[in-house]
Amino acid sequence: MEDLKQALKQQIIESLNLQGMKPEDIDDNAPLFGEGLGLDSIDSLELMVLLERNYGIKIEDAREGRKVLSSVQSMAEYIQEHKKA
Amino acid sequence: MRDNIVITSAGIVSALGIGYKSNAEALKNGLSGLRQPQFLNTLHQDLLIGEVCLSNEDLADKLSISSTTVSYTRTGLLAMLAIEELLASLDIAALRKEKLAFINANTVGGMCSVEDMYLHFIADETQGDFVRYIDTLDCAASTKDVTTHFGLNPFTATISTACSSASNALIVGARMITQGLVDKAICGGCDALSRFTVNGFLSLKNVDREACKPFDEHRNGLNLGEGAAFLMLEKEADAIKRGTTILARFSGYNNTNDAYHPTAPSPDGAGALRAMTGALKKANLTTEAIGYINAHGTATINNDAAEGRAIEKLFGANVPFSSTKPFTGHTLAAAGAVEAIFSIMALNGNCIFPNLNYSTPMQELNIAPVTSLMTHQNIQHVLSNSFGFGGNNVSLIFSKA
Amino acid sequence: MMTPVYILSASAISPQNTFDGDGIYETLITSDNLKLFVKEPDYRSYINPVAIRRMSRLIKRGISCGMKALSDAGIKTPDAIITGTGLGSMTDTERFLKDMIALREEALNPTFFIQSTYNSVNGWISLQTQSTGYNQTYVNRGLSTEMSLLDAQLFLQETSEAATVLVGTFDEMTDDYFVVKNKIDYWKKESIPSNEILKHNDTPGTIGGEGAAFFVLANRATKAIAILKGIKMLQQPTSEIIAQEAIQLLQEHGVTWDEIDVVIMGNSGDSRFESLYSNALDCLSANTSLLAFKHLTGEYPTATSFAIWLSIQLFNNQRIPKNTLLQQGTATHYRNILILNHYPLNTASVLLLQEPA
CATH class of the missing domain: 3.40.47.10 (Thiolase/Chalcone synthase)
Known part of the structure; x- marks a missing residue:
C-alpha cells in the first residue's frame, strides 16, 4: 500500500505537471481538489486517465470519480479494490 | 427600418x-x-x-x-x-x-x-x-x-x-x-x-x-x-x-464571454444571461415579446444548469423553451445555424418543437421545457442560444417578417 | 471603405528577439534546416501559475503575447478580443490524434482536446482579463490576421463610445506539420540558411516559420502609436490584382505613391510568388525603402501580423532594421507604410499603416 501511494504521488505530479513538487509534499489524506493542491475539474479528468492507463480502472460515473479522487489515500484504496489482476 | x-x-x-x-x-x-x-x-x-x-x-x-x-x-x-x-x-x-x-x-x-x-x-x-x-x-x-x-x-x-x-x-x-x-x-x-x-x-x-x-x-x-x-x-x-420571400427578420444578436473557465460555464448562468439580455437590447425588445426560446440545451450537467437558471432569471416561467438537441445531436459548429433555421420554422409555423426525453424537473429550476408539439401559437419573436468552449456565448433573435 | 482605427500597442513573439532581449535592430537569429522556431520567452509572469501547468507552447505563447500588448497599452480589460490563427495548437491536435490512433480510442487526455480548440487562447485571455465582451476567432488560412483586424474595425466602428479591442494572431510549426506541408511543396528541397532564403528565389518553396503578435486597437486617437488605414484581402492574387488593390487602397485614403515611405513585402524566396509584387513596385518612387521579413520569421499563415509589428518599430524608432532592408529609399521620415503579403498557395493582402500625427 505504501509503495502504491508513493508511485501514485509520482504519477500525479507527472501527469498534472506539478512543477517543483515532490512526492513527500503530498499528504496521503490531504484533499487533492479545492483547498489542497488547488486542482480543478480538468485535472480530475486527467487523474481518471491516469487510473485507466496505469491501473486499467475506468470510472464512468462523475460522482463516484469525485469520491475516489478526493485524496491519495482514497485513490490507493480504490486501486487495491479494483485493480485488474 | x-x-x-x-x-x-x-x-x-x-x-x-x-x-x-x-x-x-x-x-x-x-x-x-x-x-x-x-x-x-x-x-x-x-x-x-x-x-x-x-x-x-x-x-x-x-x-x-x-x-x-x-x-x-x-x-x-x-x-x-x-x-x-x-x-x-x-x-x-x-x-x-x-x-x-x-x-x-x-x-x-x-x-x-x-x-x-x-x-x-x-x-x-x-x-x-x-x-x-x-x-x-x-x-x-x-x-x-x-x-x-x-x-x-x-x-x-x-x-x-x-x-x-x-x-x-x-x-x-x-x-x-x-x-x-x-x-x-x-x-x-x-x-x-x-x-x-x-x-x-x-x-x-x-x-x-x-x-x-x-x-x-x-x-x-x-x-x-x-x-x-x-x-x-x-x-x-x-x-x-x-420581390423575394422573406423568411424572417434577423432582429437581434449578442456575443459575450463568460470569462469563467476554459470549458465550463459560470454556474449561476451570468454569461448566458448577459448574452440574452444584450440580444434583446439590440432587437429593442422586452422579454414579453419573445414567443419561444430555442435553448442551447446540450444536456450536459453544467450547461443546462447555467442556461436554465439564466432563462428563469430573465423570463421566469412565461416563455416556452425547448432544446432540439435530442433531434439532431449537438452539431457543434453547425448548431447555431441549424437552430436558427429551426427558430424560423417555429416562427413561420407558429409552433414550438418538443424537448424530447424530458421527464424529471431539475432540482435547481422552477421552469420546465415544452415536451410535446405546441401548434397555433402566436409567435412574433424567437430567441436562440448557442454557447461554447472558451466561454463564448451567443444569443440570436429572429422575428416575423 | 473602412474608417481607420488606432493601434495603441504591439507585441510579437517570433524566432527573433522581438518579445524580450535586444529587439530586432542588432541580432539576427538564423537556422540552416529550413525551419525557424520561436525563441520561447519566460511565460510565467503572464499566466496564472495554476493554469500554466497544462498549457502547450502555443497556448502559452498566445496568452503571454496578448497580456503583454494589454499591459503595454495600460489596459486591464479590453472591450473585445478577436484572434486569428491558421492552425491553432498543432501540438495538441497532433497529440490527441496520434494518441487516439495508438490507444484505440481509449483513455485519452482531455487537455489536448480542449487546447486543440481554435478559440482556447481567446478564452484564456478573456478569463485572465475578465473581459466579458465580444470575442471572436477566425481560422482563415493566410487571411486570418486580416480578417481579425477587419472585424475589429467593424466592431469599433459600430461602437460610439471609446472602446478597445485586443487583436491577436498565433501559429506554430511542428515537425509533423513540416513533413506534411513538404509533400505539397511548401518548402525548399535544397538546404539553404534562413538568412539567404530571399536570394535563392529561382526554385519553388521557402522556409517554415511561426510566431504570435497582438495589438490593442481603439476608435480614439489618444496614445496611438500607429493608424491602420485599410486592408484589402485577395483570393487567387496576381501581380495585376495586387497592384490594382494597392492603388485603390491608396486612393481611398488620399495617399499618393510618392508618399509611401516604406513597403514591407512578404516575398519568401519562392520562385512561384516572386513576381507577385512587381506591378505594385513599379508604381513606387525613389522615396520608398523596400523591406522584407520572411527570412526572419519563416512562412506561416498569420505572418502579416509580424509585418504590422515591424511597421510599428519603424514609426517608433524612425530607423530601419538593417537585416530587413532590401533597397534604401530617399525618405528620411517614415510616415506611410504599405504592407504587401501573400500566403501559399492562393491568398494575398495589402495593408496601409500611418504614423499618428
Whole structure:
C-alpha cells in the first residue's frame, strides 16, 4: 500500500505537471481538489486517465470519480479494490 | 427600418434529413435522428449520434460529384449540400456579380478524413490516396470547397469558436451588410462527425450513452451530431425590391464571454444571461415579446444548469423553451445555424418543437421545457442560444417578417 | 471603405528577439534546416501559475503575447478580443490524434482536446482579463490576421463610445506539420540558411516559420502609436490584382505613391510568388525603402501580423532594421507604410499603416 501511494504521488505530479513538487509534499489524506493542491475539474479528468492507463480502472460515473479522487489515500484504496489482476 | 437585416433563403442538412422540409417534418412529428453510427468509423459503435443518413459516396452523388477524383471531405460535402438548397431559389449568375460574403464556421475541418490517413501524412510516402486530403485539416478547407464547387468568388471568412461558431457567422455577416462592405451574406456552419470529436467529448466525460435529456434532473451529457446549415442575409429594402420571400427578420444578436473557465460555464448562468439580455437590447425588445426560446440545451450537467437558471432569471416561467438537441445531436459548429433555421420554422409555423426525453424537473429550476408539439401559437419573436468552449456565448433573435 | 482605427500597442513573439532581449535592430537569429522556431520567452509572469501547468507552447505563447500588448497599452480589460490563427495548437491536435490512433480510442487526455480548440487562447485571455465582451476567432488560412483586424474595425466602428479591442494572431510549426506541408511543396528541397532564403528565389518553396503578435486597437486617437488605414484581402492574387488593390487602397485614403515611405513585402524566396509584387513596385518612387521579413520569421499563415509589428518599430524608432532592408529609399521620415503579403498557395493582402500625427 505504501509503495502504491508513493508511485501514485509520482504519477500525479507527472501527469498534472506539478512543477517543483515532490512526492513527500503530498499528504496521503490531504484533499487533492479545492483547498489542497488547488486542482480543478480538468485535472480530475486527467487523474481518471491516469487510473485507466496505469491501473486499467475506468470510472464512468462523475460522482463516484469525485469520491475516489478526493485524496491519495482514497485513490490507493480504490486501486487495491479494483485493480485488474 | 432602412437597415433591417432579413433572411431570404436557407439550406440545411442534419440527421433529420436533407432540406428544410424534411427537417421541419421530423421536428413536427417528434422523430429523432439519433442512432448508432453507420458511417463513422469509430470503435464506440454503441454510441447514439446524429449522423446524416448518407455515405460520402451518396452525398457526392447528390451533388453530381465524382467522389473518387476530388478532395472534398464529408465536412465539405455536407456544406455543399446545404448551400445547394440555399442557392436553389436564387439566380447564381446574378449572385456572382454582387458584393457577396460567405461566412462559414467549423470546428475540426476535414478531420473526418484526415484521422484515417494521418499516419500516411507523416510517414515518408509521398504518393497515395492521402495526398488529395493533405490540405483539408483546417476549418477553412470547407469554405474553399463550397466556393470552388459553386464557382462563386465571394469575400470569405471562416470562424471557429467551438459550439457557438455558426451563430457568430450570422453576427459577422449582419455586421458586414450593415456597414456596407457587402450586399448579401451567406452565413452558417458545418461539421462532420469525426472520431477526433467523439473521443474528445468522451475524454471530457460528458457524453450520454443513451439519448440525451436536456433540462432533466437525470441528464447525463450530450449526443454528438453532424450537419450543415446556411442562411442568406441581406437588407430588408433590397429583398423587398427584388420581390423575394422573406423568411424572417434577423432582429437581434449578442456575443459575450463568460470569462469563467476554459470549458465550463459560470454556474449561476451570468454569461448566458448577459448574452440574452444584450440580444434583446439590440432587437429593442422586452422579454414579453419573445414567443419561444430555442435553448442551447446540450444536456450536459453544467450547461443546462447555467442556461436554465439564466432563462428563469430573465423570463421566469412565461416563455416556452425547448432544446432540439435530442433531434439532431449537438452539431457543434453547425448548431447555431441549424437552430436558427429551426427558430424560423417555429416562427413561420407558429409552433414550438418538443424537448424530447424530458421527464424529471431539475432540482435547481422552477421552469420546465415544452415536451410535446405546441401548434397555433402566436409567435412574433424567437430567441436562440448557442454557447461554447472558451466561454463564448451567443444569443440570436429572429422575428416575423 | 473602412474608417481607420488606432493601434495603441504591439507585441510579437517570433524566432527573433522581438518579445524580450535586444529587439530586432542588432541580432539576427538564423537556422540552416529550413525551419525557424520561436525563441520561447519566460511565460510565467503572464499566466496564472495554476493554469500554466497544462498549457502547450502555443497556448502559452498566445496568452503571454496578448497580456503583454494589454499591459503595454495600460489596459486591464479590453472591450473585445478577436484572434486569428491558421492552425491553432498543432501540438495538441497532433497529440490527441496520434494518441487516439495508438490507444484505440481509449483513455485519452482531455487537455489536448480542449487546447486543440481554435478559440482556447481567446478564452484564456478573456478569463485572465475578465473581459466579458465580444470575442471572436477566425481560422482563415493566410487571411486570418486580416480578417481579425477587419472585424475589429467593424466592431469599433459600430461602437460610439471609446472602446478597445485586443487583436491577436498565433501559429506554430511542428515537425509533423513540416513533413506534411513538404509533400505539397511548401518548402525548399535544397538546404539553404534562413538568412539567404530571399536570394535563392529561382526554385519553388521557402522556409517554415511561426510566431504570435497582438495589438490593442481603439476608435480614439489618444496614445496611438500607429493608424491602420485599410486592408484589402485577395483570393487567387496576381501581380495585376495586387497592384490594382494597392492603388485603390491608396486612393481611398488620399495617399499618393510618392508618399509611401516604406513597403514591407512578404516575398519568401519562392520562385512561384516572386513576381507577385512587381506591378505594385513599379508604381513606387525613389522615396520608398523596400523591406522584407520572411527570412526572419519563416512562412506561416498569420505572418502579416509580424509585418504590422515591424511597421510599428519603424514609426517608433524612425530607423530601419538593417537585416530587413532590401533597397534604401530617399525618405528620411517614415510616415506611410504599405504592407504587401501573400500566403501559399492562393491568398494575398495589402495593408496601409500611418504614423499618428
